[in-house]
Amino acid sequence: MKEYVLSVAGIVLLCATLGILLPSGKMGKAINGFLKVACLSVLVAPFARLEFGEGTEWLGDDILTDASYVAACEQFAEDAVEEEVVALINGEYSLAVTALADCEEDSPFSVKSIQISVPDLGIFEDGQHIDIVNEMTRLIEERYLCEVTVYGVGEKNSNR
Amino acid sequence: MEQIDLLLNELDLSELQNYLDEFAQFKGVSVKEKLKEVLSGDFSINYKSLFDGILSLFWEEVSVLLPAFAMILAITLLCSVINTAKSDILHSSMSDIIYYISYLCVGAIVLSCLISVLNAGFDTVQQMKMQMQLLYPVLLTLMAGSGGVVSASIFRPAVAFLSSGIVELFTSVVFPVAILIIVLSFVGSLSDSFRLKKLSELFQSVCKWLIGLSLGLFSFYLTVQGITSAQYDGISLRAAKYAVSSSVPIVGGFLSGGIELVLAGSAIIKNAVGSFSLFLLVGTIVKPLMLFVSLQLFLRFSAAATESIGGRVSAFLSRLSSSLSYFIAGILCVAFLYFITVLMLVCSSGVIL
Numbered sequence: 158m159k160e161y162v163l164s165v166a167g168i169v170l171l172c173a174t175l176g177i178l179l180p181s182g183k184m185g186k187a188i189n190g191f192l193k194v195a196c197l198s199v200l201v202a203p204f205a206r207l208e209f210g211e212g213t214e215w216l217g218d219d220i221l222t223d224a225s226y227v228a229a230c231e232q233f234a235e236d237a238v239e240e241e242v243v244a245l246i247n248g249e250y251s252l253a254v255t256a257l258a259d260c261e262e263d264s265p266f267s268v269k270s271i272q273i274s275v276p277d278l279g280i281f282e283d284g285q286h287i288d289i290v291n292e293m294t295r296l297i298e299e300r301y302l303c304e305v306t307v308y309g310v311g312e313k314n315s316n317r
Numbered sequence: 318m319e320q321i322d323l324l325l326n327e328l329d330l331s332e333l334q335n336y337l338d339e340f341a342q343f344k345g346v347s348v349k350e351k352l353k354e355v356l357s358g359d360f361s362i363n364y365k366s367l368f369d370g371i372l373s374l375f376w377e378e379v380s381v382l383l384p385a386f387a388m389i390l391a392i393t394l395l396c397s398v399i400n401t402a403k404s405d406i407l408h409s410s411m412s413d414i415i416y417y418i419s420y421l422c423v424g425a426i427v428l429s430c431l432i433s434v435l436n437a438g439f440d441t442v443q444q445m446k447m448q449m450q451l452l453y454p455v456l457l458t459l460m461a462g463s464g465g466v467v468s469a470s471i472f473r474p475a476v477a478f479l480s481s482g483i484v485e486l487f488t489s490v491v492f493p494v495a496i497l498i499i500v501l502s503f504v505g506s507l508s509d510s511f512r513l514k515k516l517s518e519l520f521q522s523v524c525k526w527l528i529g530l531s532l533g534l535f536s537f538y539l540t541v542q543g544i545t546s547a548q549y550d551g552i553s554l555r556a557a558k559y560a561v562s563s564s565v566p567i568v569g570g571f572l573s574g575g576i577e578l579v580l581a582g583s584a585i586i587k588n589a590v591g592s593f594s595l596f597l598l599v600g601t602i603v604k605p606l607m608l609f610v611s612l613q614l615f616l617r618f619s620a621a622a623t624e625s626i627g628g629r630v631s632a633f634l635s636r637l638s639s640s641l642s643y644f645i646a647g648i649l650c651v652a653f654l655y656f657i658t659v660l661m662l663v664c665s666s667g668v669i670l
Contacts, residue, residue, distance in 0.1 A: 165500045173417055173507060176480040200500060221478045222458040229327035235577045266576050
């Protein structure tokens with residue numbers, strides 16, 4: 158920019174000086190006109206660079222989000238759902254279970270699927286486990302609107 | 318608060334930290350610690366000392382320009398005294414030469430002050446561009462983490478265009494055209510044979526149109542996109558919440574808190590990052606704006622002081638002070654678009670939760 162301003166100041170000074178020294182006849186007018194054209198070309202010279210595509214970048218790189226942070230949020234959401242499921246089943250059926258939740262990455266972390274392991278049926282007898290599993294599955298499916306799988310039912314009881 | 322600390326530790330702010338470490342006044346300042354202060358409410362601003370700081374900055378810039386003002390006044394006065402002797406002692410062409418010399422001396426003084434100020438204007442816009450490129454990915458990440466995935470994907474091209482296209486428009490077109498207007502003012506006042514007033518007016522209207530259109534169209538687009546995308550995200554999240562709350566009697570609302578805690582944590586951190594970015598923006602533009610305002614004041618004062626003794630010099634100084642408005646408008650326009658984008662990114666979570 159400094160170079161541009163100095164070049165303009167230089168050409169203007171030159172034109173003004175020559176304008177004083179020029180004779181007043183037709184030759185003087187022609188030279189005066191030529192000097193004005195030269196001055197104007199120096200004035201608009203930087204804009205010719207835009208015309209011929211020098212040095213402008215209109216569309217930058219795409220802005221990327223931090224995928225590791227979103228993955229961490231997804232993990233926190235899954236941990237929260239697992240704690241909720243364990244607390245819910247413990248509260249409803251007095252059963253100690255473990256849960257494994259899988260949440261969506263690209264939503265408000267809605268739940269895709271939940272796997273529940275019920276190693277100990279507690280006070281419930283072996284014959285009641287089918288009813289309990291069905292009730293539990295329905296409860297969690299209605300709660301989280303996802304696929305629920307219950308496995309390892311009564312493994313501890315059968316091992317006694 | 319524990320959940321928020323966990324989320325904050327997962328957030329990658331290393332590039333922002335590296336950017337702040339380049340500035341002496343921010344060396345040793347941890348971005349995550351500052352965000353924690355904002356989150357906990359410990360961060361406060363002493364408005365009195367801020368106002369005093371701005372005022373002292375302004376007076377400092379004005380005092381730097383005082384010697385230049387004195388020189389301009391002296392040169393114009395001398396030229397005027399010599400010109401009054403034109404009819405009795407000097408030939409008219411000698412008077413023209415004296416006028417040209419005085420005009421060029423005044424022009425040299427003013428332009429030397431102007432070049433450093435204009436460079437500050439360019440630097441400010443580049444600093445804002447760099448901040449946008451550092452902060453927008455963080456805000457979009459936090460927006461996605463707070464459930465605004467659709468909003469984040471819709472805002473992404475808009476913020477990319479702002480941080481590159483709009484800034485490039487100002488640095489490659491608006492500011493160079495404003496410099497051309499300044500140069501045309503300088504040349505046009507030099508001699509009656511150089512009639513450049515209409516050309517100057519053409520470029521002035523080009524500048525005004527570009528600033529107005531970029532501001533109006535981009536703000537409109539951003540506002541509409543922000544509202545519609547946040548509504549979509551809000552509907553999908555509310556649908557999930559309704560399903561949760563309505564299916565389990567009594568304890569439904571209580572049990573939906575786990576995921577909401579994660580979403581709310583990201584939203585709260587997003588608000589803190591948004592506030593931090595606005596403080597950074599204000600800190601970036603205050604000094605250059607004070608520079609431009611003090612220079613504009615200086616030129617207007619000089620034009621007023623020289624009006625009675627140096628006609629064309631006064632007109633040149635007055636036109637020059639008006640031309641500086643395009644730079645001020647350019648900086649404020651980019652800052653406003655930056656601000657409104659941050660505002661949209663931060664406030665969209667209010668619709669979701």
